[in-house]
Amino acid sequence: MKFNTVWDRWQYNAKNTPEKEAIVHWLAGEEPVRWKFEDLLKTANSFSLQLKKNGIEAGQVCAIIIRHNINFYPLYMGIVGAGAIPAVLAYPNPRLHPDKFRDGIKGMSQRSGLDWIFTEESLEPIIRPLLDQHTSIKGLHFPLQWDLSFSDTGLQEELDTIRSNKKPEDPFLLQHSSGTTGLQKPVLLSNKAILQHVDNYGESINFSPEDKVISWLPLYHDMGLIAAYHVPLAYGITSVQIDPFEWVLAPVLLLEAMSKEKGTLSWLPNFAYNMLADKVPDDELEGFRLDTWRLAINCSEPVRHESHMRFLKRFSNYGFRQSALSACYAMAETTYGVTQTTPGELPAVILADRQKLAEGTVEIVDDEAKARACVSSGKVIKGCKVKIVDEKRVEVPTGKVGEVAIWSVSMFDGYRNYPEKTAEVLEDGWFYSGDFGFIHNDECFVIGRKKDIIIVAGKNIYPEDIEDTVSKVTGVIPGRVVAFGSDDKELGTEVVSVIAETNAAEDTEKRKLKMAILEAGINNDQNISKIYLVPSRWLIKSSAGKPSRKANKERVLQNNDFLME
Amino acid sequence: MISEKFKAAILKELKLSDFEIQDSTLASQVPGWDSLNHINVIVAIEKEFGVRFKSIEVLKCKNIGDLQKLVNTKLNQ
Numbered sequence: 275m276k277f278n279t280v281w282d283r284w285q286y287n288a289k290n291t292p293e294k295e296a297i298v299h300w301l302a303g304e305e306p307v308r309w310k311f312e313d314l315l316k317t318a319n320s321f322s323l324q325l326k327k328n329g330i331e332a333g334q335v336c337a338i339i340i341r342h343n344i345n346f347y348p349l350y351m352g353i354v355g356a357g358a359i360p361a362v363l364a365y366p367n368p369r370l371h372p373d374k375f376r377d378g379i380k381g382m383s384q385r386s387g388l389d390w391i392f393t394e395e396s397l398e399p400i401i402r403p404l405l406d407q408h409t410s411i412k413g414l415h416f417p418l419q420w421d422l423s424f425s426d427t428g429l430q431e432e433l434d435t436i437r438s439n440k441k442p443e444d445p446f447l448l449q450h451s452s453g454t455t456g457l458q459k460p461v462l463l464s465n466k467a468i469l470q471h472v473d474n475y476g477e478s479i480n481f482s483p484e485d486k487v488i489s490w491l492p493l494y495h496d497m498g499l500i501a502a503y504h505v506p507l508a509y510g511i512t513s514v515q516i517d518p519f520e521w522v523l524a525p526v527l528l529l530e531a532m533s534k535e536k537g538t539l540s541w542l543p544n545f546a547y548n549m550l551a552d553k554v555p556d557d558e559l560e561g562f563r564l565d566t567w568r569l570a571i572n573c574s575e576p577v578r579h580e581s582h583m584r585f586l587k588r589f590s591n592y593g594f595r596q597s598a599l600s601a602c603y604a605m606a607e608t609t610y611g612v613t614q615t616t617p618g619e620l621p622a623v624i625l626a627d628r629q630k631l632a633e634g635t636v637e638i639v640d641d642e643a644k645a646r647a648c649v650s651s652g653k654v655i656k657g658c659k660v661k662i663v664d665e666k667r668v669e670v671p672t673g674k675v676g677e678v679a680i681w682s683v684s685m686f687d688g689y690r691n692y693p694e695k696t697a698e699v700l701e702d703g704w705f706y707s708g709d710f711g712f713i714h715n716d717e718c719f720v721i722g723r724k725k726d727i728i729i730v731a732g733k734n735i736y737p738e739d740i741e742d743t744v745s746k747v748t749g750v751i752p753g754r755v756v757a758f759g760s761d762d763k764e765l766g767t768e769v770v771s772v773i774a775e776t777n778a779a780e781d782t783e784k785r786k787l788k789m790a791i792l793e794a795g796i797n798n799d800q801n802i803s804k805i806y807l808v809p810s811r812w813l814i815k816s817s818a819g820k821p822s823r824k825a826n827k828e829r830v831l832q833n834n835d836f837l838m839e
Numbered sequence: 840m841i842s843e844k845f846k847a848a849i850l851k852e853l854k855l856s857d858f859e860i861q862d863s864t865l866a867s868q869v870p871g872w873d874s875l876n877h878i879n880v881i882v883a884i885e886k887e888f889g890v891r892f893k894s895i896e897v898l899k900c901k902n903i904g905d906l907q908k909l910v911n912t913k914l915n916q
Contacts, residue, residue, distance in 0.1 A: 303895045369867035522874035524894035545875065553878040558894060731875060765875055785856055792870035801873040839854060 279440045279465040280508060281354055283472075287510040288315035296507060298514040299344045300531050302524060307344045311510070314348055319433070320422040321345075321352025326429045328415060332357025332436050334389035335448055337379070339397060340418070341365045342517035346493070349392065349417050354446065357436035361388065361448040361460075362494045365519075370799040372400045376407070378458075382450050383409040386460035386690045392417050442466035448690060449496055449606050460690040461496075461606045471500070471609040471684040472508040474657040478614040479539070479569060479600075481505070487513040488537035490521035490528050495732070497574050500610035501541045526554045529592075533562040540567070541602075543574040543732025547581040548766030551588040565593035569617055572601040574732035576720070577649040579623045581766040596620055603651035603720055607705050609684035612660060613718040615652035622650040622717055631721065634675045636712050650717040657683040660718055662711065667701065677724055678711045679704045726823050728759030731767050735759075735800070737823060743798045744772050749787040751775040754813055758827040760804070769803035773830050776807050788838040806836040844887065845907050852876075852883035862904025869903075888914060 277283040287296070292312030299307040309317075330336065336353045338360060340346050353360040363382070366375045379401070382388060387410045393401055395416050404411055446465045450458045487506045491498030498518075506513040514531050521527050529550065531537060547570075572582070582599045590596075601621040602614040615621045625645035630637040639645050654660045661669045662676040670676045681704050688696035699706050708727075711720040728735045740757035744750055754775035759768035772791065778784050788805050795802040814829060816822035830836060846860050853871040866872045872880055881897055884890075884906070890913040900906045 302898050367867060368865050520898055523877055524898045525878075526894050549875075549878070553882075554894075555891075557891075767875070769875075789855075789858070789870065796868065796870055801871065801875075803871075 277469055278442050279437070279444070280446055280468050280504075281351075281437055281440065283469065283508045284311075284315055284318075284351060287508075288312045291510055294510070295512045297347050298512060298531075298535060299342075299347075300514055300516040300527065302517070302520045302527055306514070309344075309347060315351070317345070317348035317422060318351035318355050320424065321349050321417060321420070322355035322433050323424055323426060323429050324417065324420045324422070325352060325356040325358065326432060327424065327426065330356060330358055330390060330415075333359065333445075335359045335361055335387060336390045336392055337361045337363050337382075337388045339363045339365055339391060339393040339401070341394070341519065342515070343394075343418065345418055347515075350493075353392075355437065356433060357440065358389075359445050359448050359462075361386070361450065362499060363450065364492065364494045366397070366400065367799045369796050371797040374798050375400060376404050379404060379411075380407060380409055382458050382460065383411050385458060385692060386448060386450065390415060394418060440465065442469070445687065447499075449499065450494070459692065459695060462687045462690045463606075463609055463684075464687055467609045467684040467686065468500075468504060468508070470657055471611070472505050474655050474684070475501075475505060475611040475614070476509055478611065478652075478655040479571070480617050481509055481511070483509075483511060485511045485538045485568075486535060487511065487539045488516070488528060488532045488535065489513060489540060490516035490518050491541065492518040495574075496606040496610055497541050497543070497604065497732070500606075501571075501573075501604070505610075525549050526558045529554065529559065529562055529564065529589075532564055532567055533592075536566040538566055538568045539571070540569075541571045541573055543767070544572055544576065544578050544581050545731045545765055545767035547572065547578075547585040548764065551581075551584040552764075559592060563593045564589055565595075567594055567598050569600045570594075570598050571614075572599075572621075573604050575729040575767060577601045577621065577651065578766055579621075579647050579649050580763070582621070582649075601649060601651050603678075603709075603718055605680075605705075605707060607686045607699070607707075608658065608680055608682040609686070611655055612658050612680050612682065613652045613654050615650060615717075621652065622715070624648050624650075624714060624719070631675060636673045636675065636714060646721075648719045648721055650714075651720055653717055660713070661704075662713060663706070667706065672713050675710055675712045675721065678707045678709045678718070678720060680707060681705070726758065728757070728768050728770055730759070730770060730801070731765075735770065739798070740770060740772060740795070740800055740802065743794050743800060744774055744791055744802075747774075747787070747790050747794045749776055749778055749783075749790060751777070751810055754810070754821065756813060756821045756823045756826045757802075758823050760827075760831075762803075770801065771804040771806065771827075771830075772802050773806040773808055773813065773826055773836070775810050775812055777810055778807065779809075784838060805838045806830045807838055808836050841903065841907050845884065845910065848883050848887040849880055849903075852880050860903055862902065862907070864903045866903060866906075884910065890914065 288311045296311045297309040449461045489502035597618045604611045627637040627639045628646045659681040708724040710722040737757040741755045744755045762769045813821040814825045
């Protein structure tokens with residue numbers, strides 16, 4: 275079947291499999307609520323009608339800030355059905371100061387031109403002040419209070435016209451990268467990009483109507499929104515959605531849902547393998563079976579072989595199979611997937627000489643002491659091409675390390691209202707990812723990043739945001755801070771470390787400063803794990819005159835004297 | 840009411856020299872108590888008091904005061 279728009283494909287599913295479960299809304303300790311394809315689309319249409327009634331026009335951007343809610347899904351679809359563009363934003367973490375939360379939305383609004391905010395009444399006091407701050411936001415709506423029995427023939431005709439006039443190239447959704455200092459990048463995707471991706475990525479994982487996705491991933495993240503929500507919804511298969519806030523407190527929920535619902539697929543960032551393997555007690559797993567789980571796809575942060583093995587060892591007794599371990603390489607700019615390991619095959623692991631790798635050459639060795647274990651992210655999926663390039667964006671031979679560049683039929687339409695940023699990364703149809711990697715045996719291995727982004731539990735954190743926060747703490751010398759990520763093998767992810775210059779010399783003074791830095795981090799929803807307090811003029815500057823992250827990280831790690839325990 | 844023993848177990852796990860914890864304090868307001876560390880803190884409390892929590896019991900706690908009450912209930916059982 276050929277579809278012009280994602281809405282058309284949803285409509286097809288509602289007609290073709292009306293009684294099939296589309297979404298299972300998981301609630302800890304309660305009976306899940308189940309949406310069938312036909313009911314879901316009908317409710318989505320009711321939301322579309324309310325959107326029209328409330329004056330929302332086709333093409334306008336509608337941000338959704340709603341916590342795990344049964345009506346989130348039809349609302350999202352209803353925005354699409356009204357011809358508007360949905361943008362899911364993160365629900366505020368209680369630790370985040372309201373001013374910082376507003377600053378984040380203000381930044382997004384200035385960049386991407388958010389038109390409306392759809393939220394819960396409880397967030398009104400936090401969000402409403404934004405309307406007085408000269409943003410593009412026209413108003414707030416509380417769609418969970420809307421009367422969904424509303425109908426109007428005239429408005430329905432208008433909706434039908436909007437839907438039939440939509441073209442594959444028309445914008446479909448907007449996603450925002452993380453960041454609080456104006457670094458957010460709004461990724462605009464078309465109907466065509468999503469539809470082609472559903473088919474191409476679906477093929478790479480052998481998607482079938484019998485599959486069932488189990489996900490705890492937040493829907494503001496591309497892995498949650500595209501892989502675990504859009505792909506199954508368009509494909510016509512069931513997805514089980516768990517509240518991310520509940521999952522982080524009770525990781526067992528994923529295994530419970532997988533076992534009870536007989537799930538087959540899930541996408542997980544690497545840290546989740548460690549968390550599930552190490553932190554779920556045996557007594558909570560009683561009676562669970564994981565035999566149906568055919569692919570656990572590791573994505574969003576560097577894939578660690580030891581995390582896979584730890585997970586396999588822990589859950590093989592419950593029926594989890596080695597052949598279910600899988601990995602992919604993905605990004606919002608290409609809709610989602612670029613490479614994917616072959617279903618049923620363990621991701622390849624090669625031992626590459628660490629020194630040679632740092633020099634840009636892949637040399638396979640046997641000596642584990644000298645080697646870095648690199649895990650494959652798989653083969654390039656249909657509709658994508660990958661090349662490895664040098665600093666001048668010239669392709670390098672196989673076996674050489676360079677920046678990963680991607681061409682995709684599901685390429686984004688650029689960062690919205692940000693042509694200069696788009697021009698930086700998009701050239702002649704190729705997207706320059708900023709990731710370092712190499713190709714070996716036709717498989718893609720991603721080993722690092724050109725920029726200093728820190729990935730904590732699958733979430734991208736810009737060191738600039740952390741440095742900005744810490745620089746403002748009284749006692750820290752302004753501008754004399756560097757933040758960097760360091761591997762935590764136990765957690766299976768990176769953690770944030772900070773080096774800050776200070777004139778504080780006494781122990782008590784330094785302890786107070788450490789607490790002040792930690793609390794400043796908390797107010798910005800940034801968890802700083804390690805703090806190194808160094809004297810004035812300790813930090814090494816780069817040629818640009820700024821403290822160098824790489825050089826200072828290497829320097830501070832050689833000497834633990836500055837670490838505040 | 841947060842007991843000294845309870846507070847000490849949390850601060851020790853999070854390597855904090857001091858931090859005021861009241862009944863209404865949220866886990867997310869305590870430095871270092873994030874999603875990655877949450878289970879470590881819970882395990883530390885379990886060890887300190889010789890009790891076992893079910894994930895769902897911890898999930899229902901709205902603040903640290905609720906967690907203290909949960910410990911008290913377990914100890915009284």
